[in-house]
Amino acid sequence: MHFKNRKINFSKMAxxxxxxxxxxxxxxxxxxxxxxxxxxxxxxxxxFGFQPIETPSFENSDTxxxxxxxxxxRLIFKILDSGDYLSKxxxxxxxxxxxxxxxxxxxxxxxxxxxxxxxARYVVQHQNDIEFPFKxxxxxxxxxxxRPQKGRFRExxxxxxxxxxxxxxxxxxxxxxxxxxxxxxxxxxxxxIKMNNRKILxxxxxxxxxxxxxxxxxxxxxxxxxxGEEGVKKxxxxxxxEPKSLDKVQPLFAFSGNFNEKVAQxxxxxxxxEIGMKGIDELTFIGNQIAALGLSAATLELDVTLARGLxxxxxxxxxxxxxxxxxxxxxxxxxxxxxxTGIFGLKNVGGVGISFGLDRIYLVLDExxxxxxxxTSSVVALFVNYGETEALYAMKAIKALRAKGIKxxxxxxxxxxxxxxxxxxxxxxxxxxxxxESEMTHNQYxxxxxxxxxxxxxxxxxxIQYLEKAS
Amino acid sequence: MHFKNRKINFSKMAxxxxxxxxxxxxxxxxxxxxxxxxxxxxxxxxxFGFQPIETPSFENSDTxxxxxxxxxxRLIFKILDSGDYLSKxxxxxxxxxxxxxxxxxxxxxxxxxxxxxxxARYVVQHQNDIEFPFKxxxxxxxxxxxRPQKGRFRExxxxxxxxxxxxxxxxxxxxxxxxxxxxxxxxxxxxxIKMNNRKILxxxxxxxxxxxxxxxxxxxxxxxxxxGEEGVKKxxxxxxxEPKSLDKVQPLFAFSGNFNEKVAQxxxxxxxxEIGMKGIDELTFIGNQIAALGLSAATLELDVTLARGLxxxxxxxxxxxxxxxxxxxxxxxxxxxxxxTGIFGLKNVGGVGISFGLDRIYLVLDExxxxxxxxTSSVVALFVNYGETEALYAMKAIKALRAKGIKxxxxxxxxxxxxxxxxxxxxxxxxxxxxxESEMTHNQYxxxxxxxxxxxxxxxxxxIQYLEKAS
Numbered sequence: 001m002h003f004k005n006r007k008i009n010f011s012k013m014a015x016x017x018x019x020x021x022x023x024x025x026x027x028x029x030x031x032x033x034x035x036x037x038x039x040x041x042x043x044x045x046x047x048f049g050f051q052p053i054e055t056p057s058f059e060n061s062d063t064x065x066x067x068x069x070x071x072x073x074r075l076i077f078k079i080l081d082s083g084d085y086l087s088k089x090x091x092x093x094x095x096x097x098x099x100x101x102x103x104x105x106x107x108x109x110x111x112x113x114x115x116x117x118x119x120a121r122y123v124v125q126h127q128n129d130i131e132f133p134f135k136x137x138x139x140x141x142x143x144x145x146x147r148p149q150k151g152r153f154r155e156x157x158x159x160x161x162x163x164x165x166x167x168x169x170x171x172x173x174x175x176x177x178x179x180x181x182x183x184x185x186x187x188x189x190x191x192x193i194k195m196n197n198r199k200i201l202x203x204x205x206x207x208x209x210x211x212x213x214x215x216x217x218x219x220x221x222x223x224x225x226x227x228g229e230e231g232v233k234k235x236x237x238x239x240x241x242e243p244k245s246l247d248k249v250q251p252l253f254a255f256s257g258n259f260n261e262k263v264a265q266x267x268x269x270x271x272x273x274e275i276g277m278k279g280i281d282e283l284t285f286i287g288n289q290i291a292a293l294g295l296s297a298a299t300l301e302l303d304v305t306l307a308r309g310l311x312x313x314x315x316x317x318x319x320x321x322x323x324x325x326x327x328x329x330x331x332x333x334x335x336x337x338x339x340x341t342g343i344f345g346l347k348n349v350g351g352v353g354i355s356f357g358l359d360r361i362y363l364v365l366d367e368x369x370x371x372x373x374x375x376t377s378s379v380v381a382l383f384v385n386y387g388e389t390e391a392l393y394a395m396k397a398i399k400a401l402r403a404k405g406i407k408x409x410x411x412x413x414x415x416x417x418x419x420x421x422x423x424x425x426x427x428x429x430x431x432x433x434x435x436x437e438s439e440m441t442h443n444q445y446x447x448x449x450x451x452x453x454x455x456x457x458x459x460x461x462x463x464i465q466y467l468e469k470a471s
Numbered sequence: 472m473h474f475k476n477r478k479i480n481f482s483k484m485a486x487x488x489x490x491x492x493x494x495x496x497x498x499x500x501x502x503x504x505x506x507x508x509x510x511x512x513x514x515x516x517x518x519f520g521f522q523p524i525e526t527p528s529f530e531n532s533d534t535x536x537x538x539x540x541x542x543x544x545r546l547i548f549k550i551l552d553s554g555d556y557l558s559k560x561x562x563x564x565x566x567x568x569x570x571x572x573x574x575x576x577x578x579x580x581x582x583x584x585x586x587x588x589x590x591a592r593y594v595v596q597h598q599n600d601i602e603f604p605f606k607x608x609x610x611x612x613x614x615x616x617x618r619p620q621k622g623r624f625r626e627x628x629x630x631x632x633x634x635x636x637x638x639x640x641x642x643x644x645x646x647x648x649x650x651x652x653x654x655x656x657x658x659x660x661x662x663x664i665k666m667n668n669r670k671i672l673x674x675x676x677x678x679x680x681x682x683x684x685x686x687x688x689x690x691x692x693x694x695x696x697x698x699g700e701e702g703v704k705k706x707x708x709x710x711x712x713e714p715k716s717l718d719k720v721q722p723l724f725a726f727s728g729n730f731n732e733k734v735a736q737x738x739x740x741x742x743x744x745e746i747g748m749k750g751i752d753e754l755t756f757i758g759n760q761i762a763a764l765g766l767s768a769a770t771l772e773l774d775v776t777l778a779r780g781l782x783x784x785x786x787x788x789x790x791x792x793x794x795x796x797x798x799x800x801x802x803x804x805x806x807x808x809x810x811x812t813g814i815f816g817l818k819n820v821g822g823v824g825i826s827f828g829l830d831r832i833y834l835v836l837d838e839x840x841x842x843x844x845x846x847t848s849s850v851v852a853l854f855v856n857y858g859e860t861e862a863l864y865a866m867k868a869i870k871a872l873r874a875k876g877i878k879x880x881x882x883x884x885x886x887x888x889x890x891x892x893x894x895x896x897x898x899x900x901x902x903x904x905x906x907x908e909s910e911m912t913h914n915q916y917x918x919x920x921x922x923x924x925x926x927x928x929x930x931x932x933x934x935i936q937y938l939e940k941a942s
Binding site for chain 1: 487488489490491494495496497498499502503506514515517518519520522523524525526527528529530531534545546548549550551553554555556557558562563565566568569570571573574577578579580582592593595596597600602604606607612614616626634637638639641642644645648652756760763764815816849850856859862863866867870873876877878879880881883884894897898
């Protein structure tokens with residue numbers, strides 16, 4: 001209310017307050033936990049040389065529409081033009097229109113649907129100010145008019161890091177390490193970084209003579225976990241894949257060993273496919289470097305059933321699975337793409353990128369109780385208010401404490417002490433500082449630990465030391 | 472692109488990319504500078520015991536409409552309902568409708584216009600989970616369909632801190648200190664915190680017998696700086712304020728001295744007004760505490776011409792002026808209000824709050840060159856890429872450096888060294904690390920300072936020490 005000439009009419013009638021479905025209010029402890037995750041991700045993004053950009057919440061509709069397929073077009077939130085938007089439309093034709101026809105005439109802006117199309121637009125628009133390879137990260141909300149359900153929201157944050165303008169596979173190596181470091185920092189061990197390569201999938205389809213059935217084939221293969229080998233084969237046959245093709249693919253079901261061992265087995269299957277062997281080369285390079293560099297919290301796993309983003313990924317495909325002890329979908333994903341900016345007229349800008357699923361990481365950390373207790377501790381000590389003179393004496397100490405970075409507060413009103421203690425208790429403030437006439441006379445402070453009940457009488461310097469340690 | 476099942480159609484025709492007017496892309500250095508300001512504000516908010524909340528970007532239209540006056544209703548961005556929104560409307564009546572009538576039928580959500588109404592809605596909705604007094608801060612973007620102009624955007628951030636549920640004047644004292652500490656932290660000295668009180672303005676109007684002309688009176692008085700004493704008096708007479716009233720108000724034009732001295736002068740003018748003297752009591756209390764506690768970067772000034780937010784402020788009124796050496800409007804503002812949540816049916820929740828003007832603070836710090844150089848430094852050293860073996864050797868060092876929190880990067884491709892140096896130069900990376908065969912043999916790294924041209928040959932431990940110091 002306090003800025004930019006706000007005029008609020010507080011006298012309006014009461015309305016029962018609620019928020020739109022699929023959106024969320026975040027309470028202080030929720031914001032602090034989210035900020036904790038974001039700060040860890042951001043710190044690693046920056047260590048790895050990624051630089052932040054931010055783009056507007058809404059883009060021109062032209063920029064977004066037609067980029068995410070028909071479903072995307074439907075799920076993009078459109079913003080109504082301001083002013084008399086109907087004046088541009090012939091009143092006679094209006095009743096003949098359906099919503100799909102009318103929308104482009106009354107809405108020229110839309111809320112962003114992801115961070116990638118805005119990033120592509122950014123790269124093209126600012127191409128002359130950018131040094132390639134350009135490593136950018138972006139942590140901002142996106143909006144989708146999807147049906148809300150458990151874990152799916154209409155407003156959620158994406159945390160993306162992408163490198164564009166280089167084909168070097170060292171970047172896949174770096175992104176795997178980046179995932180590993182973030183999860184190590186969050187104390188989340190036992191994460192699996194699943195990796196595949198679009199060229200491997202193309203190679204398999206080629207080898208079995210079913211190149212035109214790549215999607216059917218991968219969709220079936222993707223169900224291996226759920227329906228088993230026989231189920232997958234049955235589905236493939238139903239989709240028209242030849243029995244003799246299935247024989248060739250048999251080794252896929254018997255994969256075992258670590259990343260490099262699996263790559264070796266896959267390699268013998270793909271000998272006859274040029275594109276497949278290109279994929280093997282890429283996986284081998286990445287596997288070797290990761291083996292030499294090591295991982296701390298995660299395991300790298302080759303997963304030939306991984307087939308996300310086949311519409312745009314051209315090389316590496318990543319997906320991150322939470323530790324097996326929690327039941328949760330993927331907590332991250334990414335891949336390499338040949339042409340990010342072609343849609344906006346700039347050719348040959350390929351790249352690779354990954355994303356962190358903030359909401360799901362939150363749920364995983366919460367379930368495994370991996371949030372440090374200090375994350376949500378707001379104020380370490382509350383000063384009791386005994387009236388003007390005592391409060392001013394307290395405020396001087398409070399000022400000195402805050403100058404040391406310690407979070408402390410004065411109860412604002414002179415009310416019954418019991419009420420003030422109860423407030424400290426309910427806000428989970430661990431210490432109360434009592435300053436009455438006697439303490440003032442002796443230049444002291446009574447510091448009470450609300451958990452143990454212990455109370456000590458200390459001078460300002462000792463008070464600072466105590467609370468600094470307790471923060 | 473990497474998450475939540477995104478399907479991007481990269482084959483669409485080229486479009487010339489741009490963003491909606493009044494919105495902005497932020498480049499890496501701009502984001503880093505904005506993050507710097509936000510981190511300083513946030514750190515002080517938390518030291519002062521404020522807790523963060525976040526609310527959705529869009530609210531139900533009911534929540535926002537009618538709260539900011541007619542102009543606000545017009546400037547609120549409305550979101551088009553998804554699906555076939557026209558099916559709810561009788562086709563026959565459609566051509567008779569104007570935009571104002573149609574909008575509520577096809578749009579049930581709107582982007583937030585400020586952070587205060589959503590906060591009021593939050594307090595009412597979550598009243599049973601909140602301990603009062605509730606100290607919250609909120610740093611999020613807001614949107615207004617205002618005509619864009621220099622320094623006025625359609626998307627901008629607000630940084631608000633409010634305490635609700637207590638009438639204690641200690642909070643005004645705290646908020647003044649909070650302003651002072653944030654500006655001290657930003658190195659921005661010479662800031663003026665202007666303060667007035669709604670009760671003082673009511674008192675003046677009462678004393679001169681022009682209570683019903685309060686707005687005309689304050690609007691004229693507000694122009695004192697620009698049109699001088701005679702101009703103000705002329706305007707007041709034109710607005711129908713009696714000449715004898717003007718005589719009574721004469722002392723206002725001769726105010727001088729520090730905060731407490733001005734309060735004393737004002738006090739003699741307001742002797743006969745009960746509400747005016749209540750304002751004097753409040754100013755006296757606040758002035759005394761601030762005098763006892765001291766300020767570091769700012770000066771507190773009584774400004775009886777300050778009349779922002781008269782529609783809702785009931786006590787203190789704040790406005791913060793940048794140092795006089797820069798020409799800039801207010802960089803912050805706030806005040807005390809009696810009834811925040813009445814619009815949503817919860818009575819008697821008054822409070823006081825302040826806001827920081829992020830965009831303007833940015834411009835002021837930029838003009839005065841107060842951003843520390845380190846804020847925008849992304850990567851401290853670039854490792855040159857001589858090929859696979861050398862790059863892996865480099866990556867091991869890079870991993871060790873990043874583990875120490877040092878931002879370093881490997882040039883991703885094996886290209887001419889000159890090109891790699893040029894890249895480091897353009898990205899303003901101060902150091903380059905060269906690892907060739909000879910360095911590898913001796914377990915060493917050649918570290919070149921691109922600014923001085925100096926080069927040293929060091930082992931890993933020394934390299935870490937060097938770059939840690941340079942970060």
